[in-house]
Amino acid sequence: MKNIAVYGFGRIGRQLVRSAVKNDLFFPSVICDIAPAGDLAALLEVDTNYGWWPAVSSDDDTSISIDGRRITYINSREGVPDWKALGIDLVVDCTGRGVTREAAERHLANGAERVLISGPSKTAEDCDAVLLPGINLDDYNSDTHKIISMASCTTNALAAVVKVLLESTGIQYGVFSTVHAYTNTQSLTDQPMKSRRDSWAGAENIIPSSSGAAKALGFVWPDLKITGKAYRVPVRTGSIVELNVIPEREIATEDLRDAFRQAAATGPLKGILEVFEDEWTSARIVGDPHSSIVDLPLTQSFNGMVSVAAWYDNEAGFSMRLAETAVRLASTDC
Structure with a gap:
């Protein structure tokens, strides 16, 4: 399994991490947002819709921990991180802004192999493929599909x-x-x-x-x-x-x-x-x-x-498919 980052930690980003970790699909290497790590950890720990997850904690501004496993936290207010330096292969963009090619390509320019967008691209030209689990995910081509939209x-x-x-x-x-x-x-x-x-x-x-x-x-x-x-x-x-x-x-x-x-x-x-x-x-x-x-x-x-x-x-259904698709895209045999 290659390294996965979650870029944007709002409703979908947090539920994505819940779905991925609780179902043993993947454990994110990096989480990015513009709010303090402690505030985001608190929102992940206690969710109005989905309840209390006591496994979550944050001891400093540079990490969020789940069951004692540390996830690097980066405040992205200044821009997209250097994914290559961080060893990140796949970025799941949950900001809602990666729906244009210009925004999505910033992740590729900063060293990510590919980016999965948690939303519908504005046009067909704004992504390389719209791939939906159970529908056409088998059409995934690791050589040509670098920006993948999972629609809504x-x-x-x-x-x-x-x-x-x-x-x-x-x-x-x-x-x-x-x-x-x-x-x-x-x-x-x-x-x-x-x-x-x-x-x-x-x-x-x-x-x-x-x-x-x-x-x-x-x-x-x-x-x-x-x-x-x-x-x-x-x-x-x-x-x-x-x-x-x-x-x-x-x-x-x-x-x-x-x-x-x-x-x-x-x-x-x-x-x-x-x-x-x-x-x-x-x-x-x-x-x-x-x-x-x-x-x-x-x-x-x-x-x-x-x-x-x-x-x-x-939120929950879409985030589960997003987590499953991230695993598929980050598989080492792709």
């Missing part, structure tokens, strides 16, 4: 559904709506924001928003005709997306549900896709590591249309 939590949730539908019914065109937990891009109280709708308190409003998931899906399936939108709602984590499509081939409701049952049990989506047979709410999926959890009671075929609803913990 919503993209990963939708991609699993799209893959099953393409294989079972085909898709003429479709539209999705995601009901998404609020995020740090929103305001706690009413105040002017760059996006006017975001100017109202995120914990008190249903806030319509755009979604880049359709564009990111297009990077994977260029001929896919799907569009959609998002609604931010007052829950701390846990989201659901509904995809409505006109299929190329009609399918009975129970056959449709069986297609998702089978995909969840075997094949490349096992461990990534899950299904619910019973009726649940978003509290059921907080901390769930799957990317997409199809709610079978809400999934049906009707009058030539197919409707699929899929839950996802927009």
